[in-house]
Amino acid sequence: MALVFALILSCFIGLTQGQLRVGFYSQTCPNAEEIVSSVVREAVASDPTMAAALLRLQFHDCFVEGCDGSILIDNGQGSERQAFGHQGVRGYEVIDRAKAQLEAECRGVVSCADIVALAARDSIALSNGPSYDVPTGRRDGRVSNSTLADNMPDVSDSIEQLKAKFRQKGLSHKDLVVLSAAHTIGTTACFFMTDRLYNFFPGGGSDPSINPDFLPELQATCPQNGENSVRLALDRGSELTFDNSILSNIRDGFAVLESDAKLYQDEATSRVVDSYFGLLSSVLGPSFETDFVNSIVKMGQIGVKTGSRGEIRRSCRSFN
Secondary structure, eight states, X not given: OOOEEOOXXXXXXXXXXXXXXXXXXXXXXXXXXXXXXXXXXXXXXXOTTHHHHHHHHHHHHHTTSOSSSGGGOOOSTTSGGGSGGGTTOOOHHHHHHXXXXXXXXXXXXXXXHHHHHHHHHHHHHHTTOOEEOXXXXXXXXXXXXXXXXXXXXXXXXXXXXXXXXXXXXXXXHHHHHHHHGGGGSOEEEXXXXXXXXXXXXXXXXXXXXXXXXXHHHHHHHXXXXXXXXXXXXXXXXXXXXXXXXXHHHXXXXXXXXXXXXXXXXXXXXXXXXXXXXXXXXXXXXXXXXXXXXXXXXXXXXXXXXXXXXXXXXXXXXXXX
């Protein structure tokens, strides 16, 4: 059963001039959040992997121009969604369906950026993760350019590069660990595994941090010179359930992505991973679910546009 967390959001007011708030649409479009939830429920019921896709969509949106729906724009090869760093991102049609229903009910009121944040929240809850309140009131950005996504976190980044990229967005090394644990749901393609499995060193070979019992399993799923589009679970044994098993897998050498494995090869980030385990961790230690909620709400405030700094798009795929 999903846990409900009451969040204290006042600490974020300085970042947003107090214009983001829980229940932003309570007067102007009272059914807004339920409409988004209904569309997401239907999408996930039809395709359970869509939950992870919608969660990933928010991360990729927020890490470029801020949480402003810039990734949704579809205006040709130069649009942000075409960036190399956004390969495999999907779920756009779910956002479009929610937007169409919202426009029918409350024309020109609910931003695409807020739909992305709400859809991610609902996807987590539908995956047996925590329910939480999303501050809303974002406006949609007016810029979408593939070159702006050049600095997205990448699976081959060093741990120092990953920490630096998160710091640039106002996120800590703890946020890096906790948000990476969103990989508790979803899959990845063999395309992202080739170097780790076969070309980790200049002369070839696999990443030695992979548990020896896990390596044959990965290589069987993603054989050398095999089909790159084959997909495998990011969280071995728990790909559809939102929980902290991804961190246990990382600790034990069962991380699928190289970037996840590196979280346990750095003193600061490995301490965060370890903090969720141990004999007394369930009683005295931090709560993974609480920490995840805090981190994703924090991430959802990166570079938001409010007031006159953005627009409310009529279609999420194009500027007004």
